[in-house]
Amino acid sequence: MLGLKRRTNSIPVRLEKTTHKGRYILTADDPDIKEILRKGIEREQVERGHAKLRSSFRDLLFTPRLTAFDRRNPSAAHSPFFGFFTLFWIAMVLMLVKVSMQNYRDYGSVLGSNQIMKMMFSHDVWVLAVTDGVMCAATTLTYLFQLVVHQGWLRWERGGWIVQNIWQSLFLGAAIGWAYFREWPWTHTIFVVLHGLVFLMKQHSYASYNGHLSTVYRRRQVLEGKLEHLEQMEPNATSPTRPTFFGRSLDGSRRSIDSALPTDLPESATNPRPSLRPRTATNFTSEKSDVATVARAIESGDAIDTTQLHTFENVIKAELADLTKELQGKSSSARTAYPHNLTLYNFLDYICLPTLVYELEYPRQERTNWWFVAEKITATFGVLCVMMVISQAFIYPPVAKTVRMKEAGMPLEQRWQELPFIVSDMLFPLLIEQLLTWYLIWECILNVLAELTCFADRGFYGDWWNSVTWDQYARDWNRPVHNFLLRHVYHSSISTFHLSRNAATFVTFLLSALVHEMCMAIMFKKVRGYLLCSQLLQMPLVSLSRSKLMKGRDVLGNVIFWIGLFIGPSLLTSLYLVM
Known part of the structure; x- marks a missing residue:
């Protein structure tokens, strides 16, 4: 009976040779070992660049480049249609001269009756400029709100995004209402509305991206606390009576050893897919992931041995590395990563940039x-x-x-x-x-x-x-x-x-x-x-x-x-x- 019990409590692991020198196939009876191998292979592929973890925001490529009509662009300077561009502008100048001559003959002025000019510059020009300045200044409320979210006074996923969208609705409604109240000509009105939409999109992108990063940052803080707690734990000198990887399964019951790793690695191991799970949750009760299972095992207080302790540490450290990488985004250094990007200078710089999508860092040229x-x-x-x-x-x-x-x-x-x-x-x-x-x-x-x-x-x-x-x-x-x-x-x-x-x-x-x-x-x-x-x-x-x-x-x-x-x-x- 004793020998049978030992055989039952053991973890059969076999190494089989392959046709490739130095490569072996591992076969084991424990499903936890299979999960460890799958996760490890996925992480190795990600680190090597063969796979990429999915983020909640689509990655956009910002790279130094010139517009198609910029004279400094080689494709524009040597375009086979260069002469047509020249012809177009010559035609525009000649048409301008023709219309100006006709206006001078008919009205005594090159501008003709000048209704368009009067409409644009004879009504509330300074009020229009002040309105645009007020709209620009009002966008800083989005920056201040993200400071509130970062401090934890209001969580982005628990109502923060609702508050932000309410503010954005009020912002756009005020711009449209003010333009309608002033009874401006359509030139003034459409300028305020379009510029208001630009400010609205900039605020939405800034708040959405930083709001998402705030949840990632909070998850990292929680896991850092778990890791610190784990490092203070004293492992058992002997292994548990049953070889379990995370102590308890997702439903809280002890796992049984009733399946083996197949001789041939599954397709998911050779062609790993990006992780689809959220990387923002801080409540690991219902999350189905290796790091969540580790967190629940730590919270349960079950005894663990030295091997499990090292395994838990590696899982949490790997997750922390992924979270840190996501917080850094496209930043070239940690100094511009979240939350170090939450500065007034960074926000105002973004407002002035000719882009509607917020990133932690953009490609810049050396001088103007x-x-x-x-x-x-x-x-x-x-x-x-x-x-x-x-x-x-x-x-x-x-x-x-x-x-x-x-x-x-x-x-x-x-x-x-x-x-x-x-x-x-x-x-x-x-x-x-x-x-x-x-x-x-x-x-x-x-x-x-x-x-x-x-x-x-x-x-x-x-x-x-x-x-x-x-x-x-x-x-x-x-x-x-x-x-x-x-x-x-x-x-x-x-x-x-x-x-x-x-x-x-x-x-x-x-x-x-x-x-x-x-x-x-x-x-x-x-x-x-x-x-x-x-x-x-x-x-x-x-x-x-x-x-x-x-x-x-x-x-x-x-x-x-x-x-x-x-x-x-x-x-x-x-x-x-x-x-």
Whole structure:
């Protein structure tokens, strides 16, 4: 009986030779040994770079690069289409000269009747500037709130994110309400609303990322306490009567030895998958992970031997190393890792950077090129002058015509008959305005901000003009907003609300469409839903572009894209004006 009992309490472990020299296959009867091997192999693969632990936030790659139209970019300087760029700007200058000459002949001024200039600069300009400054200063409340979360006075996962979202709603509501109360022209109103949305997205990204890191930091603190407690424990000199790895199983009962490690390693051991479990919990009661089982074993007070003590220490230290790595993120040193990043300077620096996604550290250039800043500032004012002249000469007349039709009490049927002519009148000027607006913001203004802040990643856009699908256009024409939606809407919908990819894509498109429709409603002071419907229509168009019918037909896809971009703005604007 004694011999039988010893055989029962033993852990059969066998080493079998393989065809490879120095490699063996381990076979054991204890399921805990199997779990140890699997976890150990996963960690070894992660450390070697073959696998990567999943984080709650999508990793975005910030790298030093230049915009496509930057003269310092070799691809732009040696582009085979360089002459067409020169031709475009020569055409813009000649058109500016022609319109100015005509205005001088008709009105005695190169600016013509000057309604656009009067609308922009004759009403509450200083109030507009003060409003923008107040919005910028109000964002610091998000920074102060993260200090509160870090101190533990309010936990992010237990209501902190709710408080943050309430503040963000109040922030945006106050900006829109103030613009509506002042009865500003649409230029002032849309500037405040769009800049308010920029500040809103910046606050959301800052709070979400640091809020997540606060839970990781608290988990690390708890595990450091467990490790300190473990180091103070005295192990038993003899092994337990039953060979258990963690003392108790997840349900609290003693584990039995009734399974063996197979001769051939499972597929999960050779191709480990990233860990999907949360790395933010501090209550290990129901968590199913090796470190949680160790924490429960320590809390139970069961006796452990020296081998188990070392095993427990290794498990906790490995988890602490992973947590420390996550807290450091893309920081090059621990000095900028969480919570050392919670400084007012770091927050204000992020607010000024031309990005909507918060990271602990960004690639920076060594110094500011002031000649480049002067060039882009000059280009900014030059493009603004061209845009105002085009608006005054080609857009203001049809807009004024629609206003006169409504003031004269023209029936809807007659106004509807005028719709095709208004659309045709605004086709070319709105397309030029759209191109110039994009160039003004994404090439001029963002480059100025990047150069002043030494922000080295100038990937503000891709070659959206070569788009063959609408989703490609959505990704490339506005990279900062796309990155924000990708991390904080699309991937957050999947990780937090467990939506499918298709559902998360629909939510992302819907949110973007609602924001655009809100801007149109504020501009025209009416809710019609034309832009909302047109943006949601992009989803079936995306599916069509991925079908066998359109597969490989890049020229046709690009033609369809440009027809939509050419007609869409004029048609939508005319609908809002006429209807």
